[in-house]
Amino acid sequence: MFTLCNALAVVASDFQLLLVLRVVPAFFHPVYCALAFSVAAASVAPEDAPRAVARINMGVAAGMVVGVPISNVLAATFDFSVAMVFFAGVTGLMFLLTVAFVPDLPVTQPMRYGAQLSVLKRPPVWLAIVAVICLNGSIFGVYNYLADYLQKVAALPGELIAALLLVYGLLNICGSYLGGNLLARCPSVTVRLFPLCTIALYCLLFVGGGKLLPLLAALIVAWGILGGINANINQYLLACVASDAPDFSNGLFLTAANLGCMAGTMISGFFIHSLGLPFVVCGGLLLAAAALLLTKFVHCRADEQQATDCPIGS
Numbered sequence: 456m457f458t459l460c461n462a463l464a465v466v467a468s469d470f471q472l473l474l475v476l477r478v479v480p481a482f483f484h485p486v487y488c489a490l491a492f493s494v495a496a497a498s499v500a501p502e503d504a505p506r507a508v509a510r511i512n513m514g515v516a517a518g519m520v521v522g523v524p525i526s527n528v529l530a531a532t533f534d535f536s537v538a539m540v541f542f543a544g545v546t547g548l549m550f551l552l553t554v555a556f557v558p559d560l561p562v563t564q565p566m567r568y569g570a571q572l573s574v575l576k577r578p579p580v581w582l583a584i585v586a587v588i589c590l591n592g593s594i595f596g597v598y599n600y601l602a603d604y605l606q607k608v609a610a611l612p613g614e615l616i617a618a619l620l621l622v623y624g625l626l627n628i629c630g631s632y633l634g635g636n637l638l639a640r641c642p643s644v645t646v647r648l649f650p651l652c653t654i655a656l657y658c659l660l661f662v663g664g665g666k667l668l669p670l671l672a673a674l675i676v677a678w679g680i681l682g683g684i685n686a687n688i689n690q691y692l693l694a695c696v697a698s699d700a701p702d703f704s705n706g707l708f709l710t711a712a713n714l715g716c717m718a719g720t721m722i723s724g725f726f727i728h729s730l731g732l733p734f735v736v737c738g739g740l741l742l743a744a745a746a747l748l749l750t751k752f753v754h755c756r757a758d759e760q761q762a763t764d765c766p767i768g769s
Contacts, residue, residue, distance in 0.1 A: 456483050461543035465536045489705040509635020512686045513628050520624035571703040579696040586749035587689045587711035593742035594685050596719015600735045608665040623679040630683020650747035657736040
């Protein structure tokens with residue numbers, strides 16, 4: 456689907472058709488990621504599942520870090536259609552590699568849709584969904600305004616802003632790797648400390664991030680690492696409370712994460728509108744504080760109810 460839409464976008468004759476050809480792969484992107492999480496977890500021993508899932512998150516982060524600059528360079532240097540040719544070729548190659556190297560994973564006991572949807576009857580699942588919304592919103596709700604913050608509050612030149620954003624993206628990859636290892640070794644501590652670290656980061660950013668460049672650079676480094684760890688924690692929380700429907704829980708994770716990004720951006724935007732751009736961190740602080748309470752309760756419930764069959768340990 457990705458290859459077909461990218462190839463058709465090369466010869467798209469009007470904006471409406473091009474828009475459709477971007478919306479369709481956007482719809483299938485979370486489906487693909489959910490399948491990738493499930494395949495990765497099913498391909499290794501249960502105790503190695505966090506590391507396998509972390510590799511998928513690393514791939515997602517790396518694709519965003521590398522893919523966006525490549526598309527911009529190709530479109531600016533040659534033409535938009537050249538960028539689409541490149542991505543059609545990349546996704547086509549990935550299709551062939553998937554067919555060649557991903558093993559068959561036949562379904563031995565098909566799970567009914569009703570059985571998967573039944574996990575939504577559990578209060579811990581809904582608590583985990585809200586926790587993921589708050590966690591993702593606390594990170595990306597503020598990050599979505601970072602470029603504007605660096606330009607207008609920190610008064611940095613465009614070249615330095617681009618470099619810092621690139622550093623953030625690259626450290627997302629490192630954070631994904633680190634998050635998988637932390638969740639494999641000490642999941643409870645990782646989940647409970649994450650919101651506290653986010654709160655501390657935003658407090659420091661509010662106090663001196665717009666005035667001291669070395670502090671700002673250090674905070675962006677820490678922020679990038681936290682952003683990578685965040686994705687692994689989100690998947691972990693829902694995998695624990697819905698371990699008997701892993702494919703469905705991965706879909707819930709991606710849906711909740713996207714809702715969190717939307718909600719976080721809206722809440723942070725409200726603080727900007729009401730108090731000014733320096734107060735954008737208040738949206739992240741509010742959501743991180745809510746996540747601090749929710750993750751503690753959700754994780755305790757996961758420990759009690761799902762400890763014996765949680766796919767990534769407890």
